[in-house]
Amino acid sequence: MPEKQNTVIAMIPARSGSKRVPDKNIRLLDGHPLIAYSIAAALQSKIFKTVIVSTDSERYADIARYYGAEVPFFRPEKIAGDTSPDIEWVEYTLKQLRDTGQDYDCFSILRPTSPFRLPETIQRAWQEFLAQEGVDSLRAVEKCQQHPGKMWVVRGNRMMPLLPMGPAEQPWHSSQYPSLPEVYVQNASLEIARTHVAFEEKTIAGNVVMPFMTKEFEGFDVNSNYDWNLAEHLVKTNQAKLTSIPQAPYKI
Numbered sequence: 001m002p003e004k005q006n007t008v009i010a011m012i013p014a015r016s017g018s019k020r021v022p023d024k025n026i027r028l029l030d031g032h033p034l035i036a037y038s039i040a041a042a043l044q045s046k047i048f049k050t051v052i053v054s055t056d057s058e059r060y061a062d063i064a065r066y067y068g069a070e071v072p073f074f075r076p077e078k079i080a081g082d083t084s085p086d087i088e089w090v091e092y093t094l095k096q097l098r099d100t101g102q103d104y105d106c107f108s109i110l111r112p113t114s115p116f117r118l119p120e121t122i123q124r125a126w127q128e129f130l131a132q133e134g135v136d137s138l139r140a141v142e143k144c145q146q147h148p149g150k151m152w153v154v155r156g157n158r159m160m161p162l163l164p165m166g167p168a169e170q171p172w173h174s175s176q177y178p179s180l181p182e183v184y185v186q187n188a189s190l191e192i193a194r195t196h197v198a199f200e201e202k203t204i205a206g207n208v209v210m211p212f213m214t215k216e217f218e219g220f221d222v223n224s225n226y227d228w229n230l231a232e233h234l235v236k237t238n239q240a241k242l243t244s245i246p247q248a249p250y251k252i
Helices: 034-045 058-066 086-099 119-131 195-200 225-236
Strands: 008-013 050-054 106-109 137-143 152-155 158-161 184-194 209-213
Touching: 008 034, 008 086, 034 050, 034 058, 034 119, 050 058, 050 086, 086 106, 086 195, 106 119, 106 195, 119 137, 119 184, 119 209, 184 195, 184 209
Parallel strands: 008 050, 008 106, 137 209
Antiparallel strands: 106 184, 137 184, 152 158
């Protein structure tokens, strides 16, 4: 008897209240709204049974549908704030779908702010996830550029190391970067998890998390005007690749 295939849904969060870069999710990058690249990458990866955009905006929904995503319902205002935890909209989305008979074994969060995450990035992550037994989730990470061993907590006019580790004669904060333990930081490009962790444990990660090492600009995240200018420069100079989009640009 053939092994049951996992069903997986892509969920792209796109609330409308961005403050640092207003409307960044639909701001044009190389002619298309930023969100279009995540939708295209999800669809072209051919991993997902469904590609859903979670938004609180009719305008964002129109754009998402134009590029091929589904927006079957809107995110309630109470879970669309800038401090709303991911588990709220993830659980809400999965429950709404389950109530209409749509159930999935796994979900993947693909944030619009990672335009250089490609279909092959998603395919590589999915294969790595499937190859591991006993894991609840996968999360994209990259080697940190600023080591936490060199970070400090300031209290008034005194400070103490964030990580008071290492030998007394050679503390981490006074050591060269190559001599420090390798530390990885999560980036926003993608997460994959078993659906049961959201329903049963009220988390998007679970307890057993595996790393997915992003390459080059796959983990690049647009969170500020500086990031936006850099993204445009990377595209213009062909240093980073965007997912190709078959549709004509949406007229904002």
